[in-house]
Amino acid sequence: MAAAPDKSRRPRKPADSMDRDELLKAYSTMLLIRRFEEKAGQLYGMGLIAGFCHLYIGQEAVVVGMQHCTGDGDEVITSYRDHGHMLAAGMDPKGVMAELTGRSGGYSKGKGGSMHMFSKEKGFFGGHGIVGAQVSLGTGLGFSNWYRGNDRVSLTYFGEGAANQGQVYESFNLSNLMKLPVVYIIENNRYAMGTSVERASASRDLSLNGVPWGMPSMAVDGMDVLAVKAAGEEAVAHCRAGKGPFLLEMKTYRYRGHSMSDPAKYRTREEVQKMRAEHDSLDHAKARLIELGMDEAALKKIDDGVKARVQEAADFAQSSPEPEPGELYTDVLVEG
Amino acid sequence: MVDILMPALSPTMTEGKLAKWLKQPGDEIKSGDVIAEIETDKATMEVEAVDEGKLEEILVPEGTEGVAVNTVIARMGGENAPAAQPDPPAPAPAPATPATPAAVHKTVTEIPEAGWGETRPMTVREALREAMALEMRADGDVFLMGEEVAQYQGAYKISQGMLDEFGPKRVIDTPITEHGFTGMAVGAAMNGLKPIVEFMTFNFAMQAVDQIINSAAKTLYMSGGQMGAQIVFRGPNGAAARVGAQHSQCYASWYAHCPGLKVVAPWSAADAKGLLRAAIRDPNPVIFLENEILYGHSFECPVSEDFVLPLGKAKVEREGTDVTIIAFSIMVDVAMKAADALAELGVSAEVINLRTIRPLDIETIATSVKKTSRVVSVEEGWPFAGIGAEMIAVVVEHCFDWLDAPPARVAGIDVPMPYAANLEKLALPQPEWVVEAVKKFF
Known part of the structure; x- marks a missing residue:
C-alpha cells in the first residue's frame, strides 16, 4: 500500500518557478545570508562571538527557495545551523547578530546564542542543538495545524547526519499515520561534522528514506534556488491539501567547516573549490538574473545595500549592552 | 472436584x-x-x-x-x-504482594479537603479522569495523547470513556514511540496547544527524556521568554508490585533536578484531582508522577466543579508535636501508618504530604520542623542524591538551630528492584523503618 515515490515525478521546470522580481528578491536574501555569515565568521575570529557557531555559507538556496513557497502562519524549525533560516524567515539581522555576541538586544536577550533563537512573530521555532530533536518538534508543529484544522505547513529542516537518528523515523511514522502537514527537508551537505554521508548512512538515496511509510519525496538540486522553489511548491501544496507529509532531499554543500573549529581534514580543498566554482547558488541566480535582463550595476547596488545592512547588524551586536545580571533568573518558568 | x-x-x-x-x-x-x-x-x-x-x-x-x-x-x-493432576494449580495464582497488602487498598482518609464543601469517596483513578475531563471541556486546546489512551480506554483505565466524550482528535492513541510522540507533543505545545502526554509508565519516558529536558524545560529560557511549552507529562511512577527492576523506579529526583520543570506527586484523590487540574492550567511543563498502586485507592474528594489545588504547596495531613515526617505519593501511606504506630508509643508525629516536589514548599516544612525539632524524610526512590537529600538540606539550611537531632531519611534500598516477593518488600520503605528512624531521636 505504501507506494514508492514516483522517481519520475518532476515539478514545473525550475526556470519557470520564479519571475525576475521574485528571483531578485530571493537573490537579495541569499546574499544577505552569505554576507551575514561571512561577518559572523569574522566576528568569531575577533573573539566577539564564542561557543558553537555553525555557518550556512553554501546552502543559502535551500532555505530561501523554500521560504518562497510558504507564507504567514507557516512554521519553520531547524537544527543549530540556523542563521540562514532566521534571516530567510524575515527576522532582523541586528537581533540575530546581537544574539551571537550574547547581548541584550539579541532575540533571546543573549541567553540562547547561535543555536537557540526563536521568533513567534515570524513563525520560527528554533534553533535546536540536539541533532534530530527538531524533527519530532517540527512534526508537532504540523500536528498543531492538523489539530486546529488550518492549512498551514511545518517546514522541518535537518541535516543528512540527523537523518540517521531514530526519532526522525518515529516522526515519519507518526506524520504519515496521522497525515500531518509537514515538509521534511533533508539538507544533505554531505558531511555530518567530519563524517561523509557514505561513511554514516547505509541508505544511498536519502530521498527514499520515507518509502516504508509511503511518504512522497523528491531529490532536489539544493544549489539552485529555482529548483528548490519548484520542488517546494509541490511539497507544500501536497501538505496543504491534507495529503500528509512530504520529504525533500536537498543536495547541497557547505563551504565552511562544521563549526568554527574544524580541521577540515575530511575533504580536500579542491573539492570545496570545485563546488564553489561550478555550483555556487549565488552565481547561478545571478547568471539567471542577467539572462532575465538585470544589469550588473543594479546587482552591485543590491550587494552594497546588503553589506550596509550586515555592517549595521555587526555594529548593533557590538554596541548592544550585555544582559543585566538579573536576566540570569528570568524566563525559567512562566510566573503566575 | x-x-x-x-x-x-x-x-x-x-x-x-x-x-x-x-x-x-x-x-x-x-x-x-x-x-x-x-x-x-x-x-x-x-x-x-x-x-x-x-x-x-x-x-x-x-x-x-x-x-x-x-x-x-x-x-x-x-x-x-x-488423573495426573489431582491438585490443579489455580489459574494465574495471585502471589502475595507484601508491598500492597489488601488492607492498604481501600484507604479512606478521614481528612476532607477543607473549604471545598461536600466530598464523596473517589478513587485516585476517577479523580485523575475527572480532572482531565473537566479541563478538556473548558479548553479546546487541551488534549490527551499516549499509548492505549483511546480505544483501549487507558492501560490503567485512567482515560476510560474519554474517547467517547472527546473524540479521536482529542484523545489520541499513539504508536509505541515515546521519543517521537513526546517531541511531537512538545512541538505542539510550542505552537500554543496544551497537551497531556500519558506515559504508560514513567520508566518509558526515559526514551523521551531529551525532549522533556532539552526541549520542553529549556525553550522558555533559551528563547528569552518568547516561547515555552504548556504541557503535562503524566503516568504511573515508582514501584508497582512484582514487575522487576525496569518497571519499578521513582523518577522524582531525576526531574526535580531540572530548572524549567515543575514536578508534582499526588497521594490522595483530592491531590490527584486538584493538582492535575492545576498542572494542566499551568503555563509550564509539569511532570505529574502518579502511582499505580494508589489508582484504586479511595479517598474523600471534593465534588465541586471548581475544586483545584495550588502547585508548590504542601499539606499537613496529620498534625503532631514531636517529629515531622515528610513524604510524597504512596509514601504518605507509609508515613501515616508510622504516625499511628508512633502514637501508640506516645510520640506525636506530624505528617507532611509534599504534593509538589518542585517548587518545594519550604515554608510548610520549616514551620513544622521548627515546631517538632525532629525530621525524617520518606521516599520510595533511591537515597543517593534523592528527594530526601534535598529535603534534609533545606531543613538544615532553614531550621538548623531548631533541630534536636540530626535529620534522618528513609528511602528505597540502593539496588535495582528485585522480583522475588520477599526481596521486593525488603527494598521498599515500610512503616516500621520510619518508626525505627524516629525512635533513634529519643
Whole structure:
C-alpha cells in the first residue's frame, strides 16, 4: 500500500518557478545570508562571538527557495545551523547578530546564542542543538495545524547526519499515520561534522528514506534556488491539501567547516573549490538574473545595500549592552 | 472436584468484579474455553479454563463486586480431568504482594479537603479522569495523547470513556514511540496547544527524556521568554508490585533536578484531582508522577466543579508535636501508618504530604520542623542524591538551630528492584523503618 515515490515525478521546470522580481528578491536574501555569515565568521575570529557557531555559507538556496513557497502562519524549525533560516524567515539581522555576541538586544536577550533563537512573530521555532530533536518538534508543529484544522505547513529542516537518528523515523511514522502537514527537508551537505554521508548512512538515496511509510519525496538540486522553489511548491501544496507529509532531499554543500573549529581534514580543498566554482547558488541566480535582463550595476547596488545592512547588524551586536545580571533568573518558568 | 479460583489478572490486582459467567453448571469445559469475564479497576478480562471437565457449581454469582483473588468461584467435576493432576494449580495464582497488602487498598482518609464543601469517596483513578475531563471541556486546546489512551480506554483505565466524550482528535492513541510522540507533543505545545502526554509508565519516558529536558524545560529560557511549552507529562511512577527492576523506579529526583520543570506527586484523590487540574492550567511543563498502586485507592474528594489545588504547596495531613515526617505519593501511606504506630508509643508525629516536589514548599516544612525539632524524610526512590537529600538540606539550611537531632531519611534500598516477593518488600520503605528512624531521636 505504501507506494514508492514516483522517481519520475518532476515539478514545473525550475526556470519557470520564479519571475525576475521574485528571483531578485530571493537573490537579495541569499546574499544577505552569505554576507551575514561571512561577518559572523569574522566576528568569531575577533573573539566577539564564542561557543558553537555553525555557518550556512553554501546552502543559502535551500532555505530561501523554500521560504518562497510558504507564507504567514507557516512554521519553520531547524537544527543549530540556523542563521540562514532566521534571516530567510524575515527576522532582523541586528537581533540575530546581537544574539551571537550574547547581548541584550539579541532575540533571546543573549541567553540562547547561535543555536537557540526563536521568533513567534515570524513563525520560527528554533534553533535546536540536539541533532534530530527538531524533527519530532517540527512534526508537532504540523500536528498543531492538523489539530486546529488550518492549512498551514511545518517546514522541518535537518541535516543528512540527523537523518540517521531514530526519532526522525518515529516522526515519519507518526506524520504519515496521522497525515500531518509537514515538509521534511533533508539538507544533505554531505558531511555530518567530519563524517561523509557514505561513511554514516547505509541508505544511498536519502530521498527514499520515507518509502516504508509511503511518504512522497523528491531529490532536489539544493544549489539552485529555482529548483528548490519548484520542488517546494509541490511539497507544500501536497501538505496543504491534507495529503500528509512530504520529504525533500536537498543536495547541497557547505563551504565552511562544521563549526568554527574544524580541521577540515575530511575533504580536500579542491573539492570545496570545485563546488564553489561550478555550483555556487549565488552565481547561478545571478547568471539567471542577467539572462532575465538585470544589469550588473543594479546587482552591485543590491550587494552594497546588503553589506550596509550586515555592517549595521555587526555594529548593533557590538554596541548592544550585555544582559543585566538579573536576566540570569528570568524566563525559567512562566510566573503566575 | 476441582476448585476454580478468582485469578489475579495484573500485578497489582487484589480483587475484582465477576462480571459474567459464560458457562453454566452442567456445561462441559475444555482447556482454553472462556468461562467468565472478570472486571478489575483496570480492564475487563476473560478467564480461560485450565482444566477439563463438567462445571458443577457456581459459587460466586455474576455481578458480584470485590471478589478477592484466590476465592473459590466455581467447582468443576474432575471426571474428565487428567488423573495426573489431582491438585490443579489455580489459574494465574495471585502471589502475595507484601508491598500492597489488601488492607492498604481501600484507604479512606478521614481528612476532607477543607473549604471545598461536600466530598464523596473517589478513587485516585476517577479523580485523575475527572480532572482531565473537566479541563478538556473548558479548553479546546487541551488534549490527551499516549499509548492505549483511546480505544483501549487507558492501560490503567485512567482515560476510560474519554474517547467517547472527546473524540479521536482529542484523545489520541499513539504508536509505541515515546521519543517521537513526546517531541511531537512538545512541538505542539510550542505552537500554543496544551497537551497531556500519558506515559504508560514513567520508566518509558526515559526514551523521551531529551525532549522533556532539552526541549520542553529549556525553550522558555533559551528563547528569552518568547516561547515555552504548556504541557503535562503524566503516568504511573515508582514501584508497582512484582514487575522487576525496569518497571519499578521513582523518577522524582531525576526531574526535580531540572530548572524549567515543575514536578508534582499526588497521594490522595483530592491531590490527584486538584493538582492535575492545576498542572494542566499551568503555563509550564509539569511532570505529574502518579502511582499505580494508589489508582484504586479511595479517598474523600471534593465534588465541586471548581475544586483545584495550588502547585508548590504542601499539606499537613496529620498534625503532631514531636517529629515531622515528610513524604510524597504512596509514601504518605507509609508515613501515616508510622504516625499511628508512633502514637501508640506516645510520640506525636506530624505528617507532611509534599504534593509538589518542585517548587518545594519550604515554608510548610520549616514551620513544622521548627515546631517538632525532629525530621525524617520518606521516599520510595533511591537515597543517593534523592528527594530526601534535598529535603534534609533545606531543613538544615532553614531550621538548623531548631533541630534536636540530626535529620534522618528513609528511602528505597540502593539496588535495582528485585522480583522475588520477599526481596521486593525488603527494598521498599515500610512503616516500621520510619518508626525505627524516629525512635533513634529519643
